Amino acid sequence: xxxxxxxxxxxxxxxxxxxxLLEQENAFIAGEDVAGAGGVFxxxxxxxxxxxxxxxxxxxxxxxxxxxxxxxxxxTGLRPIVDIMFMDFMxxxxxxxxxxxxxxxxMFGGSASLPITVITMSGxxxxxxxxxxxxxxxxxxxxxGLKVVAPSTPYDVKGLIISASRDDNPVFVVLNxxxxxxxxxxxxESYTVPLGEASVVREGSDVSIVTYxxxxxxxxxxxxTLSENGIEAEVLDLRSLQPMDTEAIVASVKxxxxxxxxxxxxxxxxxxxxxxxxxxxxxxxxxxxPVARVGAPFSPVPFSPVLEQAxxxxxxxxxxEVNELLNAA
Amino acid sequence: xxxxxxxxxxxxxxxxxxxxxxxEAGKLAEAGKIPGALHLYVGQEAVASGIMAHLSNDDWxxxxxxxxxxxxxxxxxxxxxxxxxxxxxxxYCKGKGxxxxxxxxxxxxxxxxxxxxxGPPIAVGAAFSIKYRNVQNVAVTFFxxxxxxxxxxxxxxxxxxxxxxxxxxxxxNNGYGEYTPQANHQAIVDVADRAAGYGMPGVVVDGMDxxxxxxxxDAAIERAKAGDGPSLLExxxxxFFDHVGVRGMGLSYRTDEELAEWxxxxxxxxxxxxxxELDVLSKEDAVKIHESVLADVQEGIEFAENSPMPDxxxxxxxxxx
Ligand SMILES: Cc1ncc(C[n+]2csc(CCOP(=O)(O)OP(=O)(O)O)c2C)c(N)n1
Ligand SMILES: [Mg+2]
Numbered sequence: 111x112x113x114x115x116x117x118x119x120x121x122x123x124x125x126x127x128x129x130x131l132l133e134q135e136n137a138f139i140a141g142e143d144v145a146g147a148g149g150v151f152x153x154x155x156x157x158x159x160x161x162x163x164x165x166x167x168x169x170x171x172x173x174x175x176x177x178x179x180x181x182x183x184x185x186t187g188l189r190p191i192v193d194i195m196f197m198d199f200m201x202x203x204x205x206x207x208x209x210x211x212x213x214x215x216x217m218f219g220g221s222a223s224l225p226i227t228v229i230t231m232s233g234x235x236x237x238x239x240x241x242x243x244x245x246x247x248x249x250x251x252x253x254x255g256l257k258v259v260a261p262s263t264p265y266d267v268k269g270l271i272i273s274a275s276r277d278d279n280p281v282f283v284v285l286n287x288x289x290x291x292x293x294x295x296x297x298x299e300s301y302t303v304p305l306g307e308a309s310v311v312r313e314g315s316d317v318s319i320v321t322y323x324x325x326x327x328x329x330x331x332x333x334x335t336l337s338e339n340g341i342e343a344e345v346l347d348l349r350s351l352q353p354m355d356t357e358a359i360v361a362s363v364k365x366x367x368x369x370x371x372x373x374x375x376x377x378x379x380x381x382x383x384x385x386x387x388x389x390x391x392x393x394x395x396x397x398x399x400p401v402a403r404v405g406a407p408f409s410p411v412p413f414s415p416v417l418e419q420a421x422x423x424x425x426x427x428x429x430x431e432v433n434e435l436l437n438a439a
Numbered sequence: 440x441x442x443x444x445x446x447x448x449x450x451x452x453x454x455x456x457x458x459x460x461x462x463e464a465g466k467l468a469e470a471g472k473i474p475g476a477l478h479l480y481v482g483q484e485a486v487a488s489g490i491m492a493h494l495s496n497d498d499w500x501x502x503x504x505x506x507x508x509x510x511x512x513x514x515x516x517x518x519x520x521x522x523x524x525x526x527x528x529x530x531y532c533k534g535k536g537x538x539x540x541x542x543x544x545x546x547x548x549x550x551x552x553x554x555x556x557x558g559p560p561i562a563v564g565a566a567f568s569i570k571y572r573n574v575q576n577v578a579v580t581f582f583x584x585x586x587x588x589x590x591x592x593x594x595x596x597x598x599x600x601x602x603x604x605x606x607x608x609x610x611x612n613n614g615y616g617e618y619t620p621q622a623n624h625q626a627i628v629d630v631a632d633r634a635a636g637y638g639m640p641g642v643v644v645d646g647m648d649x650x651x652x653x654x655x656x657d658a659a660i661e662r663a664k665a666g667d668g669p670s671l672l673e674x675x676x677x678x679f680f681d682h683v684g685v686r687g688m689g690l691s692y693r694t695d696e697e698l699a700e701w702x703x704x705x706x707x708x709x710x711x712x713x714x715x716e717l718d719v720l721s722k723e724d725a726v727k728i729h730e731s732v733l734a735d736v737q738e739g740i741e742f743a744e745n746s747p748m749p750d751x752x753x754x755x756x757x758x759x760x
Contacts, residue, residue: 147618147690170588170624171555171616199554202589237474237526239537241553409758412749413537414526415474420751 117296119289122264123153123229126271127191129300130227131161134189137275140167140179141193141229150195151231151290173202180226181211189225189275197230197284198244211280212255227274228282232260233324233374234411234422235288243411243418245323245375250282251352251384257281257305258352262326264294266349269303277305284351286324308355310362314344317432318362320385321372322348325423329372332428343432351381359385360393367398370431374423377405402435404428442653444719446492450649451714452728453488454707457481457508459732460517463740464507464524465685473524477538480508482679485706486611487512489652490579490672493660499547499565499578501558504539505611505678506551509581513546517739527746534749535757555616556589558582559608563595566604566669577663579607585616587630596637596671603668607659608634610673611646617682618692634671646674647704650713677701 117125130137139145139154145168148155157166169176173194180192194200200207207228214222234243251258257279261267267285274281311326312333319329326347333343346362348354363369369389371382386401404423412418461479468477480487483505491512494500502509510520515531523530523541530536531543542550549565552558562580569576586592587610599606610630614621627633634641640662644655652674659670679702681687714720720728 143617143619146623146692147688150617150688168619168623170619171585172588172590174590175588201554202556202591237537238476239539239553240535241539242476407755409755410535412535412754413475413532413540414534414749416526416748417534417751417754420754 114295115298116293117264119264119267119285119292119294120152122267122296123271123285124155124157125296126268127154127157128160129268129272130191130275131157131165133300134275136187137189137191138165138167139191139193140169141176142169142171142195144168144193149193151287153193153229173199174206177203177206177211177228180228181206181214181224184224184226185214185222191227191229191275194228194230196242197232197246198241200230200246200249207250207256208253212253215279216255223278224280225275225278226280227271228280229271230282230284231287232284233286233288234418237413237415237418239413240410245373247284247351248375248380251381255280256352257350258284259305259350260284260286260323261349262289262323262347264292264296266303268296269301270305270349272300273302273305276302281305284323289324289327292327303349306350306353306355308346308348308350308358310344310358311347312343312345314342315366316342317368317370317435318344318346318366319370319372319428319432320346320348320359320362322351323374325372325374328423328425329428331425332432335425335429336432341432341436354385354388356388356392359389363389363393364396367396368435369397370402370404370428370435372404372423372428375405376408377403378408380405399435399438402431404431442650447714447717447719450488450492450653451710451720453491453512454484454649454710455728455732457484457487457511458707459729459736460511460520461507463736464521465680467740468684469686473538474526475537475539476683477524478505478683479678479680479685480505482701482706483611483613483646483676484508485649485652485710486609486646486674486676487581489649490607490609490656492653493656494547494577494579496545496547497574498576499549499562499569501549501562501565501578501580502551503558503581503583503586504551504553504555505583506541507538510541510543510546510548510551513548515543515546515548517736518742521739521743522746525743525746526748527743528749529743529746533753556582556586556591559592559595562606563598563604566599566606567602569605570602575664577605577607577660579609581609581611583616584610584612584614584621584630585619585624587633588616588625596633596639596669599669600637600639603666605663606669607656607663608669608671610671611676612673613676613678615682615693618690620692629673631671631673639669639671641671641673644672644674646676647706647709649706649710
């Protein structure tokens with residue numbers, strides 16, 4: 111077998127962006143420091159040289175303007191990819207997101223199409239403190255009209271960005287900063303990962319761990335630890351958060367009868383609550399125990415490394431939660 | 440306020456304190472001793488010092504991601520500042536804020552800020568409060584050229600002028616927003632021009648000249664306290680280090696020649712030359728001041744290094760009153 115080509119998570123963003131620009135003549139990229147600097151995380155390195163400054167545009171520090179640019183350009187025939195460096199900055203542009211981008215098609219009786227891809231970064235663990243570390247995906251999953259994906263691997267990064275760019279709806283691609291250097295197999299050619307499809311990344315029969323983004327990796331290491339004690343956890347990577355693959359969640363629950371939902375976002379009001387509710391609606395009779403949830407405690411993300419470590423969910427906490435769940439049942 | 444010898448020496452001291460703190464903080468960051476992101480103020484010292492020389496602890500400021508200089512000029516203690524940068528329990532924010540959120544309410548410092556452009560509206564609120572309480576103080580908001588493109592700046596400018604608030608908008612135009620030169624982020628040369636659109640005076644100031652900054656602030660503060668409303672001071676300056684840290688990400692968005700040109704107008708060197716000429720401070724005495732400030736900085740670092748980490752049990756403290 112030929113050796114599989116590997117890319118980092120962040121290089122997969124650049125490759126996906128390049129693929130989209132090659133495939134779609136009306137696609138362009140706009141955002142702060144995306145062109146000259148290639149993105150502050152390196153997401154768009156090389157794009158300016160290859161495509162020129164008409165297809166990748168440096169914007170002022172004007173997030174409301176950036177999202178508005180995307181909405182207006184998309185409604186009039188282009189296929190924008192707009193970059194909001196950290197998803198914490200969504201506060202600056204929430205009206206354009208929530209009241210314009212999400213609703214325009216519906217309010218206009220279906221006459222407007224908004225093929226926008228928004229690329230942004232979530233997550234903590236880098237001591238970036240309260241305003242640069244949040245996982246705010248629940249904000250946007252709550253808005254009918256938006257789609258949201260949160261890839262955990264370089265393969266999914268590329269495939270989901272390409273899918274997002276081909277979709278005629280606004281799609282948020284929520285990336286994770288701490289995963290940027292992760293390596294994984296990424297085919298050179300263009301391919302898609304369908305929106306709305308979860309993936310079983312580890313099979314197991316004793317408990318299901320339903321998760322997404324960086325917590326997929328933590329869940330797999332938790333599963334490996336549990337396995338040493340004879341507990342086989344199934345890990346389901348949701349990949350898409352809106353729409354969510356409820357069928358895949360239910361299928362896994364039917365198999366294992368026990369579920370822990372894991373995300374890095376604050377537990378209260380996080381997607382875990384929604385997932386737990388869906389499980390009790392669709393698979394109540396199969397449950398042997400209440401749905402458990404692992405998420406961040408109810409505080410802003412602290413700066414001090416000691417506090418941040420205590421804050422962000424990790425494999426250890428997932429193991430503890432699974433053990434408690436199994437002992438209770 | 441008259442710029443007598445005492446005031447000149449005071450401004451000099453503030454600038455040296457900032458320069459020394461930031462230089463040492465930069466070294467510590469390069470040595471991997473400071474977690475997270477560090478945006479250093481070296482090169483821009485004349486702005487914070489020239490403005491803050493007018494302010495008391497009852498005057499409020501809002502700062503930016505590049506906020507250490509503002510806090511130092513407002514009287515911040517090195518030990519508590521380093522402790523915060525190190526994430527220690529003894530830091531100004533008990534380790535919860537770090538560089539980007541460093542603040543001290545007792546000194547009238549409403550925080551550095553991780554959100555570009557978030558400061559001006561908050562300063563409007565502080566100025567409103569000053570007016571409401573009928574006290575003789577001002578609120579000063581510091582922000583960058585890049586931040587002047589955020590809607591929040593424009594809303595704040597309009598409201599401050601509308602309500603004739605005792606406020607100063609201080610734009611530190613260092614020519615770049617991150618890696619984007621000003622010419623690529625706005626179609627104007629002088630941010631001060633924006634003031635006219637809101638009905639307040641806009642003044643361009645040499646931000647490398649602490650006396651020029653001091654004098655411009657003097658007039659603006661007088662106006663603000665007289666009830667005539669806010670002013671915008673645009674201080675043209677330059678950051679000598681990279682956007683983040685000392686050497687940043689190694690991007691070539693500005694030339695060494697450009698940096699060298701600005702370094703010829705180093706605000707501290709220029710100020711010391713002036714003080715020597717005026718016989719206010721000899722070169723030898725200036726060196727002594729640098730040495731004594733460096734000793735203070737080292738003491739601050741030692742305090743921080745010997746301070747305890749926060750107890751994880753404090754994680755949920757201070758979310759609510
Ligand atoms: C709302 C928001 N958008 C973007 C950023 C990322 N960012 C941090 S600093 C910065 C540049 C700010 O430029 P300027 O206001 O000129 O201040 P300077 O860094 O030059 O001091 C940017 C874009 C941010 N922190 N907040
Ligand atoms: Mg700037």
